[in-house]
Amino acid sequence: MSGGAPKPAPLETIQLTEDGLTSEQGALLPNATIGMIGGGQLGRMLASSAARLGYRVVVLEPSTGCPAAQLANEHLAAPYDDPEALDRLADLCDVVTYEFENVPLSAARYLEAKVPLFPPSRALEVSQDRLTEKTFLRENGIEVAPFEPVENASDIRAALKAFDGGVLKTRRFGYDGKGQHVFDAADGDVEAALTQIGTGPYVLEKKVAFSSEFSVIAARDRKGNVRSFDPATNEHEGGILRRSTVPAQLSDEQADEAGRIATRILDALDYVGVLGVEFFQAGDRLLVNEIAPRVHNSGHWTHEACETSQFEQHIRAICGLPLGSVSRHHDCSMSNLLGHEADTIADLLDDPSVQVTLYGKAEARAGRKMGHYVQLLALAR
Amino acid sequence: MSGGAPKPAPLETIQLTEDGLTSEQGALLPNATIGMIGGGQLGRMLASSAARLGYRVVVLEPSTGCPAAQLANEHLAAPYDDPEALDRLADLCDVVTYEFENVPLSAARYLEAKVPLFPPSRALEVSQDRLTEKTFLRENGIEVAPFEPVENASDIRAALKAFDGGVLKTRRFGYDGKGQHVFDAADGDVEAALTQIGTGPYVLEKKVAFSSEFSVIAARDRKGNVRSFDPATNEHEGGILRRSTVPAQLSDEQADEAGRIATRILDALDYVGVLGVEFFQAGDRLLVNEIAPRVHNSGHWTHEACETSQFEQHIRAICGLPLGSVSRHHDCSMSNLLGHEADTIADLLDDPSVQVTLYGKAEARAGRKMGHYVQLLALAR
Numbered sequence: 001m002s003g004g005a006p007k008p009a010p011l012e013t014i015q016l017t018e019d020g021l022t023s024e025q026g027a028l029l030p031n032a033t034i035g036m037i038g039g040g041q042l043g044r045m046l047a048s049s050a051a052r053l054g055y056r057v058v059v060l061e062p063s064t065g066c067p068a069a070q071l072a073n074e075h076l077a078a079p080y081d082d083p084e085a086l087d088r089l090a091d092l093c094d095v096v097t098y099e100f101e102n103v104p105l106s107a108a109r110y111l112e113a114k115v116p117l118f119p120p121s122r123a124l125e126v127s128q129d130r131l132t133e134k135t136f137l138r139e140n141g142i143e144v145a146p147f148e149p150v151e152n153a154s155d156i157r158a159a160l161k162a163f164d165g166g167v168l169k170t171r172r173f174g175y176d177g178k179g180q181h182v183f184d185a186a187d188g189d190v191e192a193a194l195t196q197i198g199t200g201p202y203v204l205e206k207k208v209a210f211s212s213e214f215s216v217i218a219a220r221d222r223k224g225n226v227r228s229f230d231p232a233t234n235e236h237e238g239g240i241l242r243r244s245t246v247p248a249q250l251s252d253e254q255a256d257e258a259g260r261i262a263t264r265i266l267d268a269l270d271y272v273g274v275l276g277v278e279f280f281q282a283g284d285r286l287l288v289n290e291i292a293p294r295v296h297n298s299g300h301w302t303h304e305a306c307e308t309s310q311f312e313q314h315i316r317a318i319c320g321l322p323l324g325s326v327s328r329h330h331d332c333s334m335s336n337l338l339g340h341e342a343d344t345i346a347d348l349l350d351d352p353s354v355q356v357t358l359y360g361k362a363e364a365r366a367g368r369k370m371g372h373y374v375q376l377l378a379l380a381r
Numbered sequence: 382m383s384g385g386a387p388k389p390a391p392l393e394t395i396q397l398t399e400d401g402l403t404s405e406q407g408a409l410l411p412n413a414t415i416g417m418i419g420g421g422q423l424g425r426m427l428a429s430s431a432a433r434l435g436y437r438v439v440v441l442e443p444s445t446g447c448p449a450a451q452l453a454n455e456h457l458a459a460p461y462d463d464p465e466a467l468d469r470l471a472d473l474c475d476v477v478t479y480e481f482e483n484v485p486l487s488a489a490r491y492l493e494a495k496v497p498l499f500p501p502s503r504a505l506e507v508s509q510d511r512l513t514e515k516t517f518l519r520e521n522g523i524e525v526a527p528f529e530p531v532e533n534a535s536d537i538r539a540a541l542k543a544f545d546g547g548v549l550k551t552r553r554f555g556y557d558g559k560g561q562h563v564f565d566a567a568d569g570d571v572e573a574a575l576t577q578i579g580t581g582p583y584v585l586e587k588k589v590a591f592s593s594e595f596s597v598i599a600a601r602d603r604k605g606n607v608r609s610f611d612p613a614t615n616e617h618e619g620g621i622l623r624r625s626t627v628p629a630q631l632s633d634e635q636a637d638e639a640g641r642i643a644t645r646i647l648d649a650l651d652y653v654g655v656l657g658v659e660f661f662q663a664g665d666r667l668l669v670n671e672i673a674p675r676v677h678n679s680g681h682w683t684h685e686a687c688e689t690s691q692f693e694q695h696i697r698a699i700c701g702l703p704l705g706s707v708s709r710h711h712d713c714s715m716s717n718l719l720g721h722e723a724d725t726i727a728d729l730l731d732d733p734s735v736q737v738t739l740y741g742k743a744e745a746r747a748g749r750k751m752g753h754y755v756q757l758l759a760l761a762r
Contacts, residue, residue, distance in 0.1 A: 030724060030726060031743060048452075051452055052429070053726070054737075056451070070432065071429075071452050325734075343411060345411060345435065349702050356434065358433070358434060359435070360437070
């Protein structure tokens with residue numbers, strides 16, 4: 001499957017057309033090509049939005065038959081850091097983006113020297129390492145849970161004592177609760193925890209007595225404009241997001257403050273695209289738990305309940321189009337469909353207020369995210 | 382690009398799963414495969430909705446790089462009546478549908494003997510020939526403009542005299558105003574008209590003094606349930622749809638009557654899927670102009686302004702899922718983007734009430750449908 005269309009002008013040399021598309025506007029013309037590193041469900045939903053806006057998509061992802069490649073114009077089935085595949089991606093594409101935060105930093109920087117890459121590689125660098133991330137947030141005046149970098153059992157015991165327990169996390173490659181161990185007190189079995197969560201280095205975080213977890217999905221365009229979707233309250237089960245509910249259980253002041261924090265992060269990173277920011281609400285205080293330089297599971301509801309989805313917003317931002325309205329027309333909740341739960345689609349759709357999105361994954365392993373559904377509740381006030 | 386997923390059970394032998402999907406319900410399971418005859422923009426938007434519901438799509442279309450194949454799992458690049466391609470389609474797919482009404486009837490019937498085909502081939506048979514179509518409508522008690530089958534200049538002159546002018550149309554393969562000639566009076570140049578519109582046979586229709594043109598998009602599921610979207614008023618330029626506006630310029634009674642007419646057509650054809658019905662409003666009378674056994678250009682606004690789009694509705698119907706809500710949350714207008722108009726996407730999107738959909742066509746020929754945009758107006762009352 002290949003488009004065979006003539007390759008449009010690259011980003012910086014858009015021609016003035018008879019219809020008034022100007023280089024000043026700097027938007028990619030229809031049929032321009034977006035490179036997507038990563039082939040999961042986030043890439044699939046981004047590819048669908050890109051196609052709607054008339055862009056072509058090339059996916060770089062080693063797994064064949066991956067969710068995103070099913071909706072892409074071309075699939076480069078190669079490792080994310082394969083030099084030949086990266087050259088091909090840069091050659092085929094007018095802009096490159098990614099759908100997961102563990103893109104090898106070397107690959108991102110290599111691409112960035114050849115083709116516009118959004119979000120910038122700095123966003124990967126910051127978010128790939130929990131120590132770098134927390135340090136960056138703190139340096140930008142954003143509150144995070146107290147933390148200590150730790151490398152071995154002796155470091156950990158000292159920090160556990162100082163924090164009276166805590167959450168031990170690998171600095172890199174954690175997701176969906178993996179690479180984490182909770183110590184309820186200072187005297188836990190450190191060796192057992194290290195065996196369970198894998199090799200370090202680590203950070204130990206003081207446990208935060210939070211009243212809720214929530215997230216803000218925000219976008220920044222190439223001119224520095226920022227728009228934030230309404231915050232969503234998130235519920236996790238076994239470390240995996242189970243449900244996001246909008247509006248969040250926050251006061252208007254807290255929701256505004258969370259939007260301002262997201263904006264500060266976007267500006268500090270000179271960010272272009274959509275960013276997910278996960279928060280703890282601890283009484284009156286808002287602490288940032290972590291950031292994700294991509295569209296986010298807790299923002300899927302924007303597709304059904306907002307005028308613009310987080311996926312289209314990301315594509316607009318990286319392609320130089322104006323950001324869309326984040327106006328929300330419904331209260332709603334989004335629930336993930338794990339494993340064989342997705343097989344119940346016909347039952348779910350019996351409820352006319354429910355909309356289902358599935359990811360095209362061939363194998364429904366237990367706990368695997370196979371899809372999600374959004375239930376529209378009242379019209380937004 | 383190929384999924385590599387195990388082929389799910391065919392439509393009639395769905396297994397009872399542990400999650401309660403029953404053969405009684407008869408819905409296709411996630412990862413089932415839909416065959417799509419035709420690769421244009423309607424197929425592209427159907428493929429996008431199919432993917433969202435977790436289905437795989439195989440497109441049969443001779444043109445490489447066509448709009449639909451860009452979003453499909455597999456593309457069979459062969460003529461619509463290629464026996465090998467039809468066998469392959471039947472073998473790969475759990476259900477087959479189409480996105481244009483000129484699918485060779487022999488191909489549809491061949492497929493229908495091997496695999497569920499929706500809408501049924503009878504819908505193609507009726508709609509491919511204007512004489513068959515008008516006769517079918519009249520036999521079902523639905524008013525159409527007076528018409529006469531005509532084969533040669535002498536027939537035509539006689540009919541022109543009887544109707545005091547009229548619209549000469551080829552019985553087959555007309556679209557977007559092609560294959561038509563308007564005679565304002567009985568004494569027009571018949572030979573010139575025949576040269577212009579191509580070979581017959583033809584029908585001559587009496588000119589209807591209509592106050593507006595409008596359409597109804599309706600769906601019927603495999604159990605016979607019908608849901609109709611609100612009618613849209615349509616404006617044409619040079620025979621091509623320019624704009625559809627909702628709500629239509631009709632009384633509530635006329636809108637209800639149009640829905641009843643659509644239902645009568647669906648039931649008479651034992652139809653499954655989405656049907657477009659084009660009407661003339663002539664004072665108090667509603668005349669059917671033509672029917673299209675597929676999603677319809679004048680229904681694109683349902684994607685932005687209704688809880689379920691016509692595309693998802695069609696996929697739900699043919700896959701045995703419950704029909705979605707046709708509730709409309711916004712008044713709106715949909716405008717086609719012809720030729721290079723699609724290059725103005727960045728300007729169009731500067732208006733936050735506008736949403737743009739492009740079709741991924743490589744070449745922007747004058748008058749070619751390259752995309753459309755929907756402008757959301759007030760919230761629906």
